[in-house]
Amino acid sequence: MGERLLTGPAQLAVFASDGLTAFSERPLAVALPESTEEVAAIVRACHRAGVPFVPRGSGTSLSGGSVPVPGGVVIACNRLNRVLRVDPLTRTAVVQPGVINLAVSAAAAAHGLQYAPDPSSQSVCTIGGNVAFNSGGAHCLKHGMTSNHVLAIRAILPDGELVELGSAQGSAGPDWVGMFCGSEGLFGIAVEITLRLVPVPEAVCTALAGYDSLQAAGEAVARILREGLLPVAVEIMDAVAIEAAEASVKPGYPECAALLIVELEGEREAVQADRLVLESLLARSGASDVRITEDPAERALIWKGRKGAFSSVGWLAPDYIVQDGVVPRTKLGYALAEIDRMSAQAGIRIANVFHAGDGNLHPLILYDGAQAGATDRAHQLAGEILRLCIALGGSITGEHGVGLEKRDFLPLMFSEDDIAFMRRIRHAVDPDELSNRGKMLAMS
Amino acid sequence: MSTVAALTQADVQAVVATCAPGQHLLPVAGGTKPGLSSSSRDDVTRVDVSALRGILAYDPAELTLTARAGTPIAELQAALSEHGQYLPFDPPFAAAGATLGGVTAAGASGPGAWRYGGVRDFVLGVRLVDGAGRLIYAGGKVVKNAAGFDVPKLMVGSIGRLGIMLELSLKVFPRAPETVTLTCELGDTEAAAEAALALMRSPIHLDALDIAAGGRLLARVAGRSGEVEARAERLAGVLPGPPVRLRGDDERELWRQVWSSVTETDADTLVRATSSLPGAAGLVAALAATAEASVHYTLGATAAWIRWPRAAPIDRLDALLAQRGLAGMVLIGSPERPLIGHQGGGVFAERIARAIDPDSRFLEL
Numbered sequence: 001m002g003e004r005l006l007t008g009p010a011q012l013a014v015f016a017s018d019g020l021t022a023f024s025e026r027p028l029a030v031a032l033p034e035s036t037e038e039v040a041a042i043v044r045a046c047h048r049a050g051v052p053f054v055p056r057g058s059g060t061s062l063s064g065g066s067v068p069v070p071g072g073v074v075i076a077c078n079r080l081n082r083v084l085r086v087d088p089l090t091r092t093a094v095v096q097p098g099v100i101n102l103a104v105s106a107a108a109a110a111h112g113l114q115y116a117p118d119p120s121s122q123s124v125c126t127i128g129g130n131v132a133f134n135s136g137g138a139h140c141l142k143h144g145m146t147s148n149h150v151l152a153i154r155a156i157l158p159d160g161e162l163v164e165l166g167s168a169q170g171s172a173g174p175d176w177v178g179m180f181c182g183s184e185g186l187f188g189i190a191v192e193i194t195l196r197l198v199p200v201p202e203a204v205c206t207a208l209a210g211y212d213s214l215q216a217a218g219e220a221v222a223r224i225l226r227e228g229l230l231p232v233a234v235e236i237m238d239a240v241a242i243e244a245a246e247a248s249v250k251p252g253y254p255e256c257a258a259l260l261i262v263e264l265e266g267e268r269e270a271v272q273a274d275r276l277v278l279e280s281l282l283a284r285s286g287a288s289d290v291r292i293t294e295d296p297a298e299r300a301l302i303w304k305g306r307k308g309a310f311s312s313v314g315w316l317a318p319d320y321i322v323q324d325g326v327v328p329r330t331k332l333g334y335a336l337a338e339i340d341r342m343s344a345q346a347g348i349r350i351a352n353v354f355h356a357g358d359g360n361l362h363p364l365i366l367y368d369g370a371q372a373g374a375t376d377r378a379h380q381l382a383g384e385i386l387r388l389c390i391a392l393g394g395s396i397t398g399e400h401g402v403g404l405e406k407r408d409f410l411p412l413m414f415s416e417d418d419i420a421f422m423r424r425i426r427h428a429v430d431p432d433e434l435s436n437r438g439k440m441l442a443m444s
Numbered sequence: 445m446s447t448v449a450a451l452t453q454a455d456v457q458a459v460v461a462t463c464a465p466g467q468h469l470l471p472v473a474g475g476t477k478p479g480l481s482s483s484s485r486d487d488v489t490r491v492d493v494s495a496l497r498g499i500l501a502y503d504p505a506e507l508t509l510t511a512r513a514g515t516p517i518a519e520l521q522a523a524l525s526e527h528g529q530y531l532p533f534d535p536p537f538a539a540a541g542a543t544l545g546g547v548t549a550a551g552a553s554g555p556g557a558w559r560y561g562g563v564r565d566f567v568l569g570v571r572l573v574d575g576a577g578r579l580i581y582a583g584g585k586v587v588k589n590a591a592g593f594d595v596p597k598l599m600v601g602s603i604g605r606l607g608i609m610l611e612l613s614l615k616v617f618p619r620a621p622e623t624v625t626l627t628c629e630l631g632d633t634e635a636a637a638e639a640a641l642a643l644m645r646s647p648i649h650l651d652a653l654d655i656a657a658g659g660r661l662l663a664r665v666a667g668r669s670g671e672v673e674a675r676a677e678r679l680a681g682v683l684p685g686p687p688v689r690l691r692g693d694d695e696r697e698l699w700r701q702v703w704s705s706v707t708e709t710d711a712d713t714l715v716r717a718t719s720s721l722p723g724a725a726g727l728v729a730a731l732a733a734t735a736e737a738s739v740h741y742t743l744g745a746t747a748a749w750i751r752w753p754r755a756a757p758i759d760r761l762d763a764l765l766a767q768r769g770l771a772g773m774v775l776i777g778s779p780e781r782p783l784i785g786h787q788g789g790g791v792f793a794e795r796i797a798r799a800i801d802p803d804s805r806f807l808e809l
């Protein structure tokens with residue numbers, strides 16, 4: 001592999017962490033395969049030598065999922081970056097794992113099609129990473145997560161064997177594709193992925209509504225759902241997140257304590273009809289400022305502010321943790337009030353920006369790692385928020401995965417038997433725990 | 445084949461835990477898909493879980509539901525419709541008594557799944573009994589959850605071979621208040637497929653898109669009163685001939701008739717297979733050249749419901765599907781080999797099946 005096998009300390013340093021900088025580990029080497037055969041050969045070599053390996057896309061994981069393992073190799077899929085086929089007749093695309101999320105929509109655009117899942121990191125993250133984490137995004141409320149858009153996967157299992165799961169036509173038998181999605185790199189490396197494409201909507205309408213409290217915005221979400229509306233996105237940003245966005249992207253959001261973003265999409269007639277319902281609902285929801293736009297440039301700016309929120313928060317604090325927890329959506333208001341209370345009690349600032357429509361919270365815990373004990377206190381608060389999510393009947397992760405970060409929280413959701421069951425499945429596929437060892441499940 | 449009835453969760457666990465070597469278990473509930481839930485072998489015992497029924501949690505404001513696996517779909521639909529909600533995957537065999545567990549195990553979705561996806565896109569969590577009789581929970585009860593392996597999805601299409609489901613959590617959606625169906629007789633599958641393609645190219649989202657045997661196209665739109673008619677009008681403009689428009693009771697009756705003629709059969713084998721719109725006419729021709737088969741396409745022809753004469757060897761259908769890279773599931777017919785055609789999964793499938801059921805207490809896939 002020559003220059004595509006990196007071993008120099010400076011080269012390796014680049015791969016030491018992922019989007020969650022709290023974890024870091026120097027890999028033994030980093031391989032940059034350019035074909036399925038090369039991936040298979042590297043994995044077989046690792047298997048023979050008993051060397052663990054970590055599949056990696058763009059390294060934007062926020063849970064430590066793509067952090068190297070001690071004494072292990074990183075298999076970076078970035079050069080496997082070709083869109084192999086776009087078929088407008090079957091509305092499918094076949095891509096290599098290193099293809100950037102947005103590049104799929106770009107390749108499909110000529111046919112009036114797009115790839116729906118849109119993690120905020122979509123301009124940099126890869127389809128391989130999306131598949132491994134079953135990533136979501138703002139528009140997943142209506143469209144569903146990554147796995148709802150994956151029809152087939154060719155994968156190299158941890159012993160180097162190639163398997164084909166599903167087909168472009170779907171499957172009639174157990175959903176092996178669904179099982180592979182979200183497996184966090186524990187089942188080997190996806191080398192070819194068949195994705196479902198959806199038509200680019202004819203009309204889109206985006207509403208902004210400002211509220212004087214997060215609770216009020218949360219209640220508006222509940223009303224929207226009760227009304228039978230099915231928006232494509234329902235997002236909330238709090239004052240701190242808005243402040244950060246205005247300091248960087250300058251989307252010109254209404255001044256408020258909590259901003260609700262609601263987007264409708266579909267055919268002209270359907271969007272117009274739903275817009276009327278939404279407008280009257282928002283007018284009665286206690287919002288201080290309601291703006292509705294169908295202008296693509298305005299919409300783009302609104303989303304630039306929202307999708308850039310994580311990085312914008314960098315303007316407010318030297319360090320932050322992006323937490324990812326889920327609560328039942330009817331308990332949003334309560335959960336937000338509790339988080340506010342916890343933040344005040346701990347004296348740690350929290351910015352909230354989240355997928356309100358599906359109860360997926362992203363509290364951004366701001367701290368300064370240079371201060372003694374600050375990192376530990378921030379992580380402690382992050383943990384308390386997860387406990388709150390579970391106490392309310394939710395989940396420890398909606399879309400960022402368990403990775404390294406949440407391994408110890410898995411028992412909050414699952415019994416010993418449940419975890420042992422997952423472990424038996426893991427061991428059946430990868431007895432030596434070579435593929436992404438220690439992620440999701442602690443090494444046994 | 446004998447049958448034991450499980451009245452409690454503990455019964456299911458005990459039956460599995462005490463299953464003798466060489467004996468196999470097969471869960472059954474509504475029995476609407478005998479190809480999956482019966483057996484002619486005497487080393488097979490059916491575990492009837494239809495007594496494990498009832499809705500455990502349903503909060504309309506939350507748009508999620510948890511029910512025991514033996515709960516009839518009709519019961520869920522009745523509870524949901526009181527709040528203007530529905531199961532968007534539109535389970536077939538509901539009227540005949542299909543249950544939540546059976547529909548999930550068959551992975552079978554009805555025509556309405558075209559809009560928002562099939563069972564796999566709505567299942568959130570599962571409680572199951574594994575091959576050692578252990579009680580396992582996987583997934584969650586909220587609409588979004590990425591913790592642990594997606595075992596709930598694996599249950600979709602698992603046909604009772606990867607554990608016995610006891611309880612499932614689902615997300616549900618609000619039902620659009622109005623629908624309009626357009627139908628058009630186009631003479632043959634090829635012409636109907638071409639019209640279907642034109643519909644798919646239009647910006648109109650369809651609620652259902654079926655091609656019945658003989659080339660009859662059925663397209664449904666759903667939405668609010670007023671706008672839904674406008675969209676139906678635009679759709680009509682795309683069709684090659686003037687369609688018949690149906691609403692209300694007439695519309696419901698049409699879909700009921702069409703689908704009962706697909707699913708109700710004593711004489712034929714009924715296979716649900718994967719398919720594609722570009723390959724739809726070719727498959728019909730190939731089937732017709734082999735046997736007196738008929739095909740109903742649904743979900744934009746990504747699914748084919750094939751009626752295959754009992755007298756014709758199923759091996760031929762198997763080969764025909766495999767040749768085309770298509771997978772099939774025998775829902776009604778001889779239960780000896782429910783999965784036919786091109787089945788992916790390979791060693792990944794074998795290893796996971798072994799992990800769940802190391803002593804082969806469930807029937808092999």
Ligand SMILES: Cc1cc2nc3c(=O)[nH]c(=O)nc-3n(C[C@H](O)[C@H](O)[C@H](O)COP(=O)(O)OP(=O)(O)OC[C@H]3O[C@@H](n4cnc5c(N)ncnc54)[C@H](O)[C@@H]3O)c2cc1C
Nearest residue numbers: 057058059060061065120126128129130132136185190399
């Ligand atoms: C600013 C920012 C915003 C974000 N917003 C969102 C969001 O809105 N929604 C969301 O869900 N996530 C979000 N994320 C998290 C992250 O972007 C996603 O998890 C993404 O899918 C990771 O993709 P990646 O290419 O960076 O993968 P990596 O981080 O490189 O890897 C992620 C995981 O996938 C595995 N993996 C990578 N490639 C393969 C492969 N080919 N086969 C098997 N396993 C593989 C890795 O081992 C690792 O476990 C955000 C991250 C950042 C930094």
